[in-house]
Amino acid sequence: MKTPQRLEPLIEDGIIDDVIRQLMSGKEATVYVVRCGEDTRCAKVYKEANKRSFRQSVDYTEGRKVKSSRQARAMAKGTKYGKQAQEEAWQSAEVDALYRLAAAGVRVPTPYQFYEGVLIMDLVADAEGNAAPRLNDIVFSAKEARLHHQTLLKEVVRMLCAGIVHGDLSEFNILLSENGPVIIDLPQAVDAAGNNHAMSMLERDVRNLADFFGQFAPELLNTEYGKEIWAFYAHGDLTLETELTGRFKQDNTPVDLKSVVRVIDAVRDEEAAKQMRLAEAKAALPKAGR
DSSP states (O other): OOOOGGGHHHHHTTSOSEEEEEEEEOSSEEEEEEEETTEEEEEEEEOOGGGOSSOOOHHHHTTOOOSOHHHHHHHHHTOHHHHHHHHHHHHHHHHHHHHHHHHTTOSOOOEEEEETTEEEEEOOBOTTSSBOOBGGGOOOOHHHHHHHHHHHHHHHHHHHHTTEEOSSOSGGGEEEETTEEEEOOOTTOEETTTOTTHHHHHHHHHHHHHHHHTTTSGGGGGOOHHHHHHHHHHTTOOOTTOOOOSOOOOOOOOOOHHHHHHHHHHHHHHHHHHHHHHHHHHHHHHHHHO
16 A cells, blocks of 8 residues: 555654555544564554544643643643644653553553654454454453453553553453453553542443443443442552452441541641740740840
């Protein structure tokens, strides 16, 4: 096929040797199958912001770090440089997340290089060596649905233990490889500790899994794995060995407002006494000097 313009610099610089075909075109990128030496890989070409249907919601970008305070100011003001910096940060978010998750053992495509706005990574293949299908293109037995659902719950836990929430996980961005499900599409991934929306995003990701696999194994529809996983995480008890039940009981114990008020009053009185002691100490300083 004719080499896409965005991939020409990679061929010129020897990053890839040939473009075999277009694999898919999604809401934020177009993916091509490419040849790198003897290996067949993917080249993910990110679309420009004005051509992308997935918008950079502040819910996703909250808590993300930028290279410098200058970039942060420019992004806040919406200048031309700021928009460019924001676009680079959006693209590099997936690259950073992939390297981080791959190192943690999460089932994601292995990333190899990010060059000129193009991400080179593994081609996820099925048993015949063809590009692996998405979950939404497959019909499962109840047994298969339960198995894949449990596998993906473990991957969600592994991601969270690595400090990351996918943020847009569903049957549309999970591929079924020869060795099981592989999670893709991570430009909207968020830092679990640095984003105030991380909890709701994780719960939505897990609910999406239950809704999809629940078509084949209906008992999954009544589970509360998302809330259970986050509760373990929030209390610092989540590990790769944590046993999940899918049940979650909300703590509805009424708040003892009188006790809270007493604590606040005690802290206020302690602070007032501290300030008084400081004032007395300052007042005594001139006398000591005479």
